[in-house]
Amino acid sequence: MIYSEVSGTISEILVSHDQIVEKETDLLIIECMKMLIPVTTKNRGKIINIYVKEKDIINEGDKLIDMNYDI
């Protein structure tokens, strides 16, 4: 599970359900303190669930994306 490390607004979602992404891929962008902060996957995997949509206001610790790394 990937949680948000900052509070802010979901600016852009860059991946979709079932998509396979390589490690260090940017998954979504959070606007926080007027900066655009990418959320990145550390490992290669498949997108299982996306818990947010664009313009959502999120808090630190909120669920963002669930991935399956066993592919």
Next chain:
Amino acid sequence: MSWEKELEEKVSREKLSENLGGKDRIKKQHDAGLYTIRERIDILTDKSSFNEVGKLAGHAIYNENNDLIDFKGSNFIFGKAKIDGRNIIVGGDDFTLRGGSADASIKEKHLKCEQMALSLQLPLIRIVEGSGGGGSVKTIETSGRANVPEVEGWNFVVESMGTIPRVALGLGSVAGLGAAHLACSHYSVVVKEKSAVFVAGPPVVEQIGQKLSKNELGGYEIQLKSGAVDDAVDTEEEAFKAAKKFLSYLPNSVYQLSDQIISKDDPKRTSEWLIEAIPKNIKSVYKIRPIIKDLVDKGSFFEIGKEYGKSIVTGFCRLNGWPIALMASDPYSYGGCWTSDTCKKVQKFVDLAETFHLPVIYLVDCPGFQVGLDAEKKGTIKEGVRAMSAIWQTTTPWMSIIIRNCFGVAGAAHKRGSSYISRFAWPSARWGSLPLEGGIEAAYRSDIENANDPKLELQKITTRLNKLRSPLRSAESFLIEEIIDPRHTRRIMCEFADLSAPLRKTGITKRTMRP
């Protein structure tokens, strides 16, 4: 006449002491994927360098003729040893004997260990597992009365925090006094998935209605984020390696200075890519760690507290072989804004540098304190002024390089007002009381609202003000001393390290109260 017989008995008792809590308990420890305390000390320290103190102290059982039947050592083992050829004191809990609790301990051993490190002015590594010599529920029965709570020897712990480097390794479940020992250190490490740290463990916490596993209550992710523990590694061997690396940057005590080592990295090395390391789009972030690693002596950056207060990266490094305490903003966390946790991290790190006389270099990209309801609820301004005060109270040589944002009160904390610092800026630097992006609408509200085309008016004002933002305009008024080519930053940092080395002064740090 000879004393051989007495010596034989001594050796025999020492051998019994090496049995720890017995074969079954040792097997249980190994089955859990953990080393015993003797194995840990053996792996951590240089071969045959461990001189144990008090190996004969323990709990003996005698028969009716006063002959020894069995002997179990105390569950805290300590002594002098060497790591990388350097003297240290090491002490650790034997979890195989009553989980390291006071029931099987001799408290004077804990006290002597602390006193020995402090008096000999040697770094102390405490290996903690269990309750670290604290009491258990059964203590009342074994002692026949209830204790009035007291932590004897804590005076040594407090004094040594300002005198000798203290490293604590939490290598299993750590609770109560054990957790206190882990927290009371300059650097603490736990092992992922094996360690858990809490004031009280799951069975106690269940009594207040929280049914949690060890990991859910005090696993490494929780304790790193809370700042109670500095780092987590995958194995005990890595924990020992981290302890050694941390100590390699520090003197034995505040009465000494860290040594320069021979660096094979050219202090004048330039880095072409740094001219484009900071994006021109001010909303875009960049990765600070590759910049840090490039600027310092190759392979010398040792990060401390990576998961805590993440807007600031803190760690030790070497420049031309000299140990330096390095802080750098990380725009990936709140754009580099100082959160409440960041402020606490800065306080601890600056205190660490000041205590052990390490010069500080700060790579600044701070748009200010975090703003918003969360920030207010967490008392950011209170921790902020404490962090500022910690910086103002430093006397160690200080260098700040403003690489991007420097705004507001938190931005002002890139330097102390009390004495000279070396200060430089990259051409990407931007500063002010508030970032323009945050304040134009408020500061020029009536101009914008009264304009025929408010959007156009806002754009006009922004363009006009942006022309004033160049760091060269500030340099005209000597508000910034020097704008430097980012590619030559390493040379300037190495010169700072060379110039700072003879300025470092030994001794105990004294300071007044913080807000």
